[in-house]
Amino acid sequence: xxxxxxxxxxxxxxxxxGASLSETTEALRLGRKGLRPLTLFPTARxxxxxxxxxxxxxxxxxxxxxxxxxxxxxxQAMAECREAPDAVVLGTTTGGMLTTEALLRESVRDPAxxxxxxxxxxxxxxxxxxxxxxxxxxxxxxxxxxxxAIKVALEMLRSxxxxxxxxxxxxxxxxxxYYGFSALQLIDPEGARPLDRERRGMSLAEGAxxxxxxxxxxxxxxxxxxxxxxxxxxxxxxxxxxxxxGALKAMEAAVEDAGISLADIGYVNxxxxxxxxxxxxxxxxxxxxxxxRRPLVSSIKGAxxxxxxxxxxxxAVVSAIAVSEDLVPANIGCESPDPxxxxxxxxxxxxxxxxxxxxxxxxxxxxxxCLVVGPPGKYGRASAGxxxxxxxxxxxxxxxxxxxxxxxxxxxxxxGRPCQGMLSLAEISKDLPPGDVRRLKRLPRxxxxxxxxxxxxxxxxxxxxxxxxxTGWGALSETHNFLKGLSETGERFSSPTDFVGSVHxxxxxxxxxxxxxxxxxxxxxxxxxxxxxxxMVAGLMAGETDGTILVIGADEAHPELSELFDRxxxxxxxxxxxxxxxxxxxxxxxxxxxxxxxxxENGEDNARVISSLVRALGGPEGVIARYGALFAGIPGGCxxxxxxxxxxxxxxxxxxxxxxxxxxxxxxxxxxSAVATVAASRFVAxxxxxGSLFGGKDFPLHRKGGLVLGFGGFVTAVxxxxx
Amino acid sequence: xxxLLAELKVKIVEILNLVDVQPDDIDEEGPxxxxxxxxxxxxLLEMVMMVEKDYGVRIDNKELxxxxxxxxxxxxxxxxxxxxxxxx
Numbered sequence: 001x002x003x004x005x006x007x008x009x010x011x012x013x014x015x016x017x018g019a020s021l022s023e024t025t026e027a028l029r030l031g032r033k034g035l036r037p038l039t040l041f042p043t044a045r046x047x048x049x050x051x052x053x054x055x056x057x058x059x060x061x062x063x064x065x066x067x068x069x070x071x072x073x074x075x076q077a078m079a080e081c082r083e084a085p086d087a088v089v090l091g092t093t094t095g096g097m098l099t100t101e102a103l104l105r106e107s108v109r110d111p112a113x114x115x116x117x118x119x120x121x122x123x124x125x126x127x128x129x130x131x132x133x134x135x136x137x138x139x140x141x142x143x144x145x146x147x148x149a150i151k152v153a154l155e156m157l158r159s160x161x162x163x164x165x166x167x168x169x170x171x172x173x174x175x176x177x178y179y180g181f182s183a184l185q186l187i188d189p190e191g192a193r194p195l196d197r198e199r200r201g202m203s204l205a206e207g208a209x210x211x212x213x214x215x216x217x218x219x220x221x222x223x224x225x226x227x228x229x230x231x232x233x234x235x236x237x238x239x240x241x242x243x244x245x246g247a248l249k250a251m252e253a254a255v256e257d258a259g260i261s262l263a264d265i266g267y268v269n270x271x272x273x274x275x276x277x278x279x280x281x282x283x284x285x286x287x288x289x290x291x292x293r294r295p296l297v298s299s300i301k302g303a304x305x306x307x308x309x310x311x312x313x314x315x316a317v318v319s320a321i322a323v324s325e326d327l328v329p330a331n332i333g334c335e336s337p338d339p340x341x342x343x344x345x346x347x348x349x350x351x352x353x354x355x356x357x358x359x360x361x362x363x364x365x366x367x368x369x370c371l372v373v374g375p376p377g378k379y380g381r382a383s384a385g386x387x388x389x390x391x392x393x394x395x396x397x398x399x400x401x402x403x404x405x406x407x408x409x410x411x412x413x414x415x416g417r418p419c420q421g422m423l424s425l426a427e428i429s430k431d432l433p434p435g436d437v438r439r440l441k442r443l444p445r446x447x448x449x450x451x452x453x454x455x456x457x458x459x460x461x462x463x464x465x466x467x468x469x470x471t472g473w474g475a476l477s478e479t480h481n482f483l484k485g486l487s488e489t490g491e492r493f494s495s496p497t498d499f500v501g502s503v504h505x506x507x508x509x510x511x512x513x514x515x516x517x518x519x520x521x522x523x524x525x526x527x528x529x530x531x532x533x534x535x536m537v538a539g540l541m542a543g544e545t546d547g548t549i550l551v552i553g554a555d556e557a558h559p560e561l562s563e564l565f566d567r568x569x570x571x572x573x574x575x576x577x578x579x580x581x582x583x584x585x586x587x588x589x590x591x592x593x594x595x596x597x598x599x600x601e602n603g604e605d606n607a608r609v610i611s612s613l614v615r616a617l618g619g620p621e622g623v624i625a626r627y628g629a630l631f632a633g634i635p636g637g638c639x640x641x642x643x644x645x646x647x648x649x650x651x652x653x654x655x656x657x658x659x660x661x662x663x664x665x666x667x668x669x670x671x672x673s674a675v676a677t678v679a680a681s682r683f684v685a686x687x688x689x690x691g692s693l694f695g696g697k698d699f700p701l702h703r704k705g706g707l708v709l710g711f712g713g714f715v716t717a718v719x720x721x722x723x
Numbered sequence: 724x725x726x727l728l729a730e731l732k733v734k735i736v737e738i739l740n741l742v743d744v745q746p747d748d749i750d751e752e753g754p755x756x757x758x759x760x761x762x763x764x765x766x767l768l769e770m771v772m773m774v775e776k777d778y779g780v781r782i783d784n785k786e787l788x789x790x791x792x793x794x795x796x797x798x799x800x801x802x803x804x805x806x807x808x809x810x811x
Contacts (some may be wrong), residue, residue: 236763434742438742440738493776496765497765
């Protein structure tokens with residue numbers, strides 16, 4: 001069988017343990033601790049907590065600190081690679097937040113200075129530096145972001161859509177997370193003590209780690225990425241399921257995905273944050289999985305702290321060090337293990353080969369991801385490879401715009417009426433029980449409402465089991481409120497509820513809780529291409545999901561923040577927001593059309609992107625034969641490039657059907673393409689495009705499909721094909 | 724004490740956005756958390772912040788929190804005993 005195995009051919013790491021692989025290995029070998037008092041910004045309450053601050057200078061003069069950390073790790077991982085990566089996939093939770101906080105505090109209103117605010121700007125910066133013209137994906141699933149990014153990269157490699165991917169995670173310390181975790185009382189000011197009977201919480205940290213992952217064996221493989229598994233607790237916005245069910249499911253999925261037996265796992269690199277709840281639920285899951293067999297276990301978070309979105313990637317690198325250097329890290333900070341956990345952590349670093357390593361990462365909202373790393377070629381099996389981005393059958397759909405819910409929006413669009421503006425909060429929440437959403441602000445209500453409506457439209461009794469959500473800017477209301485509360489009280493108080501709601505994956509976790517959706521739950525973010533990213537990831541993951549899949553794209557407009565962050569939002573324009581959701585099933589089926597992401601390339605520094613798009617769509621003949629109408633997404637912030645790209649596409653293909661410049665109708669918001677995709681799928685199902693939509697006569701599609709194109713910094717194509 | 728209890732009821736309903744709950748619906752002796760009000764651990768932390776901000780009483784660990792928030796009455800007693808100034 002010819003199959004695909006995925007190897008680590010280069011890696012880089014910056015953490016409180018050191019700024020290189022050799023420093024990190026040395027620190028792990030000596031069992032060194034990297035926690036010290038915070039110096040990065042002054043804190044209101046005296047010297048504050050011990051944190052894992054990177055002590056080496058980070059070049060953050062021209063970019064925020066997270067970007068600087070990511071650049072350092074990427075430079076190490078790419079040191080011996082002369083070719084551009086086919087894709088960049090990173091996990092992060094704070095992006096440029098440290099810089100944004102300082103700017104907001106000074107009431108700076110120049111959008112140019114916020115251009116690195118977006119979480120996605122970290123991966124985009126790395127892609128630019130290494131001339132990556134392929135997809136650039138940003139995963140934000142809180143503390144599992146780095147591990148989920150590696151899972152996504154693994155599936156991209158297995159699918160054959162890429163052969164070389166730079167994957168990892170990065171996060172810098174910032175006030176939002178420092179005070180947010182404090183407000184949740186999840187911090188041990190004296191330093192994390194994972195698995196200890198006296199443990200009181202975590203130590204916040206920062207860092208970055210990158211792995212150059214390649215399909216099939218390179219000349220010099222450091223380790224093999226054998227498999228990965230994801231799951232969702234669907235239990236609570238912050239607390240893990242005390243029974244550890246979600247954690248167990250992700251670990252089982254990872255081991256099965258790796259094609260190894262449990263006996264091959266010699267070491268479990270625990271998530272081990274040292275919060276009382278995490279360690280207890282994780283211990284229950286580990287004990288349930290190994291049932292009596294006792295692999296070595298340790299958490300490095302007592303030594304390195306918890307670097308949030310970077311942690312999963314940092315620990316993937318540590319796992320690769322473990323198998324390549326025969327080094328099992330110690331569980332620093334644990335004086336006397338908690339007997340209730342039933343785990344015996346490694347107390348001093350061990351110089352032994354651990355066979356395969358299972359590395360756990362669990363995030364807020366129960367977003368779990370586990371990786372299996374082993375020495376190259378020794379364990380596991382080659383993956384048979386999967387078709388990239390299965391076509392997914394549309395079972396149901398829903399959208400929201402300023403014009404109303406699905407009906408209001410589609411009526412508006414069909415009559416060519418603008419759907420700009422913002423629907424009132426009461427309208428958005430009209431089908432949601434008030435008690436259930438009392439703590440939710442605008443974005444989670446939009447997302448939850450879309451999810452409920454798309455599921456209802458599917459007519460299926462069973463709830464969807466997997467959720468993929470894309471958001472360009474995340475929960476702006478919660479983020480704004482939290483930072484405002486903080487600055488108004490001299491950094492003494494801010495709302496824990498707002499902090500919990502501010503993480504990008506919070507809305508998707510609300511959906512998971514409502515639907516008890518315990519399958520994959522992945523939030524992606526990438527400005528105007530966030531929905532396309534989530535559709536891509538859904539396609540990649542569809543092969544391992546049972547049940548139906550929800551793909552959602554939504555954004556909220558915010559009177560203060562939108563015009564600072566999103567360059568398509570001009571101060572004088574009508575603020576618009578909303579989104580769309582699709583309830584999907586694998587393969588063909590049902591009477592609705594199928595949907596799939598068929599093209600995603602970086603448009604920057606990529607002169608051939610439009611010819612590449614046309615080729616991917618089967619050439620001009622393929623485009624004419626398969627598609628009756630185009631929905632063109634041209635963000636206002638890159639109108640000129642977008643119009644040129646569309647012009648080039650039309651010239652190359654000689655496409656003569658309707659072209660709908662949909663942002664003119666929906667208004668400017670990052671996930672307007674989700675609305676366009678829902679509308680396109682409805683029109684394809686009906687077999688025609690209403691004339692008013694493009695200023696012509698009603699246009700029959702004659703069994704052709706529709707194409708939702710994204711232009712600007714990236715060029716994307718979502719195909720909607722009739723059954 | 725009565726005044727403080729009444730004040731706390733109003734504040735709790737407001738900061739937790741307890742829709743469909745009137746301040747007087749809150750049972751002074753019954754459990755605040757996990758009861759029929761639907762208050763959970765995140766709400767508890769929201770109340771911790773309010774208590775510190777408005778009454779200068781700090782509740783900085785889970786064990787103390789569990790004791791103090793056992794009921795509205797327990798909370799009021801704790802505040803009365805420890806407050807430097809009760810805002811009115």
